[in-house]
Amino acid sequence: MTPDLYDIAIVGAGPAGLAAATLAAAQRARVVLLDEQPGPGGQIYRAITEGGASRVDVLGPDYAAGADIVRAFVASGARYEPNASVWQVSTEQAPHHTVRYTREGRSLALHAKRLILATGAMERPFPVPGWTLPGVLTAGAAQILLKSAGTTPAVPVVLAGCGPLLYLLGWQYLRAGVPIAAIVDTTSAEDYRRAFAHLGGALGSLPALAKGLRYLRALKRAGMPFHRGARALAVEGDTAARALTFELDGRRQRIDASLVLLHQGVVPHSHFAWSLRAPHRWDDAQLCWRPVTDAWGELDVRGVFVAGDAAGIGGAQAAAEQGRLAALGALASVGAIDAARRDALAGPPRAALAKRLRVRPFLDALYRPNDEHRVPADDTVTVCRCEEVSAGELREVVRLGAPGPNQAKAFTRCGMGPCQGRLCGLTVTELIARERGLEPSRIGHYRIRPPLKPLTIGELAGTQGDAADAAAAQART
Amino acid sequence: MESLFRTDAAAAAPRVTIHFDGAPLSVPAGLTVAAALLASGARATRTTPVGAAPRAPYCMMGVCFECLVEIDGVASQQGCLTRVRDGMQVCSQHGVRTLDAAAQGLAR
Numbered sequence: 001m002t003p004d005l006y007d008i009a010i011v012g013a014g015p016a017g018l019a020a021a022t023l024a025a026a027q028r029a030r031v032v033l034l035d036e037q038p039g040p041g042g043q044i045y046r047a048i049t050e051g052g053a054s055r056v057d058v059l060g061p062d063y064a065a066g067a068d069i070v071r072a073f074v075a076s077g078a079r080y081e082p083n084a085s086v087w088q089v090s091t092e093q094a095p096h097h098t099v100r101y102t103r104e105g106r107s108l109a110l111h112a113k114r115l116i117l118a119t120g121a122m123e124r125p126f127p128v129p130g131w132t133l134p135g136v137l138t139a140g141a142a143q144i145l146l147k148s149a150g151t152t153p154a155v156p157v158v159l160a161g162c163g164p165l166l167y168l169l170g171w172q173y174l175r176a177g178v179p180i181a182a183i184v185d186t187t188s189a190e191d192y193r194r195a196f197a198h199l200g201g202a203l204g205s206l207p208a209l210a211k212g213l214r215y216l217r218a219l220k221r222a223g224m225p226f227h228r229g230a231r232a233l234a235v236e237g238d239t240a241a242r243a244l245t246f247e248l249d250g251r252r253q254r255i256d257a258s259l260v261l262l263h264q265g266v267v268p269h270s271h272f273a274w275s276l277r278a279p280h281r282w283d284d285a286q287l288c289w290r291p292v293t294d295a296w297g298e299l300d301v302r303g304v305f306v307a308g309d310a311a312g313i314g315g316a317q318a319a320a321e322q323g324r325l326a327a328l329g330a331l332a333s334v335g336a337i338d339a340a341r342r343d344a345l346a347g348p349p350r351a352a353l354a355k356r357l358r359v360r361p362f363l364d365a366l367y368r369p370n371d372e373h374r375v376p377a378d379d380t381v382t383v384c385r386c387e388e389v390s391a392g393e394l395r396e397v398v399r400l401g402a403p404g405p406n407q408a409k410a411f412t413r414c415g416m417g418p419c420q421g422r423l424c425g426l427t428v429t430e431l432i433a434r435e436r437g438l439e440p441s442r443i444g445h446y447r448i449r450p451p452l453k454p455l456t457i458g459e460l461a462g463t464q465g466d467a468a469d470a471a472a473a474q475a476r477t
Numbered sequence: 478m479e480s481l482f483r484t485d486a487a488a489a490a491p492r493v494t495i496h497f498d499g500a501p502l503s504v505p506a507g508l509t510v511a512a513a514l515l516a517s518g519a520r521a522t523r524t525t526p527v528g529a530a531p532r533a534p535y536c537m538m539g540v541c542f543e544c545l546v547e548i549d550g551v552a553s554q555q556g557c558l559t560r561v562r563d564g565m566q567v568c569s570q571h572g573v574r575t576l577d578a579a580a581q582g583l584a585r
Contacts, residue, residue, distance in 0.1 A: 036539055038560060043538055050507065055485070085539075085558070122540045134520045134533035135481060141537035144557075148512050149505040150485025239531045240520050259481045269540065385535075386542065388527040418542035418553070454553065 006030045006079075008330050009099050009112035011086050011272065014042020015066070015316045016308025017118035018073040019323035020330075025076040027327075029336050032110060033073075034084040034101055040070050042120055043140065044316045046147040055150050058175045060168070062211075062316070063147075069320060084108075088450035089115055089272050089304070097303060100450075107459040114303045114330040117273060118323060121266035121309035124288070124369060125423050126161065127376050127383050127391070130235025131262065139169045139263035146172060156181035158244045158257040160233055161264040162191075163367040164212055169261070171215040174222055182225040182255050184246055186264065186370055189229065195366035202362035204355065209362075227253070232372060235260055264369035267426060268310050274448035276301045282441040285364045286313055287374065288426060289445055296329025297322060305330055313364075314357055321353035375431045383431065384424040386417020391431060398435040405429055405446045418454055421446040480518040484508070493563040504561055511537060511544040511556035514567070522546055522556065523570040545570060 008024050010017045013035035021033040033040075041048040045066025048056075056064050073080075081103065088100040096111045123138040130136065139159060145151035146169075156179045159170055170183055202209055220226060230246040236254075237243070245254045267288040274280070278299040280289040290312040297305040307326035308319030325346055332342040376383070379392025389412045397411040405421075405428045408414055414428055415421030421428075425446050433440040451460075490505040497514060504513040511534040514522055521531030523545055534544035537557045544556035547568040556567070 036558060122538065123536060132530065132532060132535075134522075134531055137534065138536055141535060144537040145482060145512055145515065149490060149508050151482050151508070151512055151516050152485070154480050154483040258479075385532075388525060388530065418545065419540065422540050423536075456551075 004032070004110045005096065006032045006110065006112040007334050007336060008032075008114045008116060008327070009034065009097065009110060010116040010118055011035075011089070011099070012042065012118035012120055012308070012310070013037065013040040013073075013080070013082075014044055014118060014120045014308060014319065015069055016120070016310070016319040016323035016326070017042070017116070018069050019320040020116050020118060020307055020327040021078040021323075022069075022072045022076040023324045023327040024331055025078040027331050027336055029331055029334070031076075031078040032081060032112070033078055034081045034086055034099065036083070036085050038082050040073060040080065040082070041066050043144060044120075045070060046144060055147075058150075058172055059147065060172065060175075062168075066316075085453045085455075086272075087453045087455055089117070089276065090450070091276065091301060091304070095303070102453070102455050102459050105459065107455065107462055113334045114305065116297075116305045116307055116323070116326045116330060117270075117310055118307045118319075118326075119269045119272055119310040120319075121313060122269045122422065123263065124265045124267045124374075125427050126233075126262040126264055126373060127381050127424075127427050128233045128235065128262075128373060129376075129378055129381050130237055130241065132382050132385055133235055133237045133241045134239070135237065135241030135258050136235050136260045136262060139166050139261045140266070142261045143169050143172070146176070150176070152176050152178045153259050155179075155259050156257065157259045157261060158182050158184060158255055159261050159263070160184040160186070160230070160244055160246070161262050161373075162187045162369065163263055163265045164215075164363065165266070166261075166263040167212060167215040167219065169263075170219050170224070174218060174224075180224055181257055182227060182244075183219060184230045184233070184244060184255070185226065185228045186230050186233070186373065187228060187367065188231075191366050191368060194368070195362050198362040198365050202359045205359035208359045231370065233262075264373055265367055266309065266313055268312060269422070270306070270310050271420065271422065271448050271452050273299060273301075273304075273306055273310070274445060275450055275452060276304060278304070280445065282439065283312060285361065285368075287368065287430075288313075289429075294329075295325075297326040298329055298333075303330075303333065314353075314360060318353055318356035321349040321356065324349040325353070375427060375434055383427050384412075384414035384417065384421075386419050386423070387413040387415075389414040389424075394428060394431055395435055398432055402432075403436070404432060404444050406444075408432065409446060415446045420448065420452065480516060481520075482512075482516045484516050493561055493565075495561050495563075495565040495567055497567045498569055506561065506563075508561050509537075509557050510546060510548065510554075510559045510561055510565070510567055513561050514546075514556065521569070524572055526573045529572045 007029040273291040305326040
């Protein structure tokens with residue numbers, strides 16, 4: 001059996017991946033789109049094809065917009081592999097790329113001339129006391145639940161942190177009639193002052209700004225207890241969350257809550273790019289790593305492109321434009337279109353992308369998470385949730401001479417659990433940077449190796465496609 | 478313990494029965510295991526291998542691995558990426574996995 005060879009393989013069925021697949025298929029390329037979820041849409045448009053009209057109404061017009069992009073993809077003729085957990089992308093069989101994934105307990109492999117990584121964003125870690133307790137989830141998790149059979153809090157809920165998603169969730173809960181005990185906002189007057197410097201650029205994106213204000217106004221009009229400028233968040237509880245405490249104007253406040261939803265923005269999920277040893281740079285405005293790419297999203301790894309939030313946070317609409325640009329770049333580099341056609345087709349998405357990104361400097365400045373909520377001052381706070389490594393233990397190994405994340409990992413096992421450093425990577429980089437008085441860019445990130453998702457020995461042994469390769473290789477010798 | 482989440486009662490979705498640590502739970506079809514447990518009153522769904530600390534689903538998108546459970550005899554499955562099926566046996570995991578437990582899983 002010859003393993004499948006595609007022109008373009010895309011990982012991730014959010015707006016970037018869907019738009020890339022749709023455009024590439026329209027240019028008659030052989031395209032496959034792999035995604036971990038059972039339905040298309042990514043997290044932002046999750047279950048868009050399943051929810052009834054009432055749920056779409058609660059979630060709002062931005063969510064409803066996902067239906068069009070999913071519909072265009074379904075009609076595109078691109079092959080779609082849902083429930084596909086990709087655990088390795090590799091360039092070992094150059095010039096072709098190999099994608100290995102498990103699906104329903106079987107491991108499979110396919111080959112492609114070009115790869116587009118559209119793996120999206122994940123919640124920024126929120127390492128505060130008690131963030132590991134049952135009853136503490138991310139706001140993104142709560143929104144995913146809302147998109148799954150309309151699952152909503154059954155007890156009064158506290159929303160804490162900052163960023164558009166937090167207010168959007170509050171607004172959605174308001175519409176769904178969910179009891180909100182309080183919104184604890186970490187945005188301070190200082191943040192507003194800092195953001196004001198970027199207001200000029202943001203005015204080009206008035207609808208985006210107006211939308212955020214509308215959510216906030218609706219929440220305040222509903223009489224929601226709203227605490228602005230909260231600091232030093234902590235969740236109280238022994239075996240489950242009992243209360244959220246925080247500092248307001250120098251005084252400690254406490255709100256009883258068995259359900260606390262945390263959010264302080266999202267960050268690129270770029271484990272795949274890291275695993276290919278692609279160069280990244282530290283973005284001091286977004287406080288995260290971004291893979292270094294050219295104007296088409298191509299990494300410094302030939303034939304591999306990154307699109308959407310995985311390349312830096314720009315939001316769903318920007319992601320779709322980046323997906324189109326990456327598809328054009330990939331099509332031209334396999335010779336499916338020439339450079340002139342690529343450039344002509346790139347005009348509209350490039351203009352739309354520039355427009356969508358104009359609001360980012362303002363949002364990044366306004367919702368810049370507090371230092372104390374990124375690098376815990378309290379030594380007892382868990383940084384690596386999997387291996388239960390505390391901020392104090394990490395500081396200790398830095399004092400003992402560990403210069404970076406990989407040495408800290410060898411000393412403490414931080415980043416060695418099943419999440420493979422996804423939930424602690426940024427914190428560990430920033431913590432070491434602060435301890436050593438260096439910029440995060442000098443500290444670096446964990447070395448990421450496949451498998452990027454855990455798989456069983458049985459799954460590994462039974463990899464189809466690879467088995468065919470091995471047999472073919474043996475026949476040649 | 479009172480449930481932290483509830484599913485939309487108005488939605489007339491078909492339901493399936495899963496078992497969590499032996500107890501039957503009637504949940505809407507189409508939910509993930511993690512969502513079904515959160516909406517059925519479960520609080521801690523595992524304890525950690527290192528400190529036996531109680532944990533529950535956190536990110537719901539396959540990133541954090543807090544929702545690991547044993548499903549139909551296979552340990553350490555991501556509950557947030559697995560949809561419920563009628564008759565599914567879900568068990569919480571406690572502390573360090575042992576070879577005995579793994580062998581029992583294989584024997585099933």
